[in-house]
Amino acid sequence: MADTSPTADPVAGLIDIPLPRETSLWPATWPARIAAVALLAATIVVLCQFMHHRRANRYRREALAELGRIGRLPQGSKQGFLTELTLLVRRTALAAFPREQVAPLFGPAWLAFLDRSYGGQEFSRGVGSLLVTGPYQQTSPTDAEVKSLAALVRRWIRRHHA
Template identity: 40%
Template sequence: MQPIESAQTAQKLPLRDIHLPPTPSWWPLAPGWYLLIVLLLLILLLLWFLWQRAQRLRYRRQVLQQLDQLAKMDSDHTLIAELSVLLRRSALHAFPDENCAALNGEEWLQFLDRHAAEPSFTTGIGRCLAAGPYQPTSEVDRDALLALCRCWLKRLPPTLRSRRKG
């Protein structure tokens, strides 16, 4: 008979109804949300840096595309002249602080060698770029010269900021 007596005793006790806890607030956030926010910010920062790098290297891609167009030329003399112009424009863009616009002949070849992997302009196939554009006819190993120019153009540094005209 104890269960009946305990039920009667429980009814006499001053008990209140069950209160539910308040619903959780959205603030402060759980630690997992902070981790997710930091991760998203890092991903956005990485994407921004990659986009900036792609913008800085865009001129290099454009110059290499122009080099591919020059490779289709028939005349060796025209090829040498156009390669000389392409290398000079690229040097002016990549090295604006150096006075490479006024260089010619041996000084121009030495400038190209300073920014190349090996001295192939002053002592190798690239020597034809010094006087070749100014001679009436020129013959050269096209593939070797194009490979040398491609290697030099690939080594150009990324630009620090966009140099857009207009």
């Protein structure tokens, strides 16, 4: 026969283990709290600056994508490529600089503006002059000149400063 007395239950005499207090995720000391708040504020500021910088340079990403698209077009005439490149540089400059500063420029003044914004002389004294004269020349520029101009435009889009 089974003994059903209360002393026969081996678990009945055990005492529950006391559970520890819940631990807060908030730091316990004031300096740690201040450091946590400062870290959070700094993270928010850096994130806002990153988003502003990304939004401000969106036109650069779009211009570089357009330059890539122009470069992948079936190679027709080099004048057509130069015309597309000239329009791309003009649209990019209008997106980056005030319209009143960019829109009236043409010829040597346009090339000087591109030099000033880039920090070099490659537009007015180098292959960049094809942006002004290239689409209207009777003879086509060489492949090397066209590639060099496309590389210069890519560098200008990436590095110009407003």
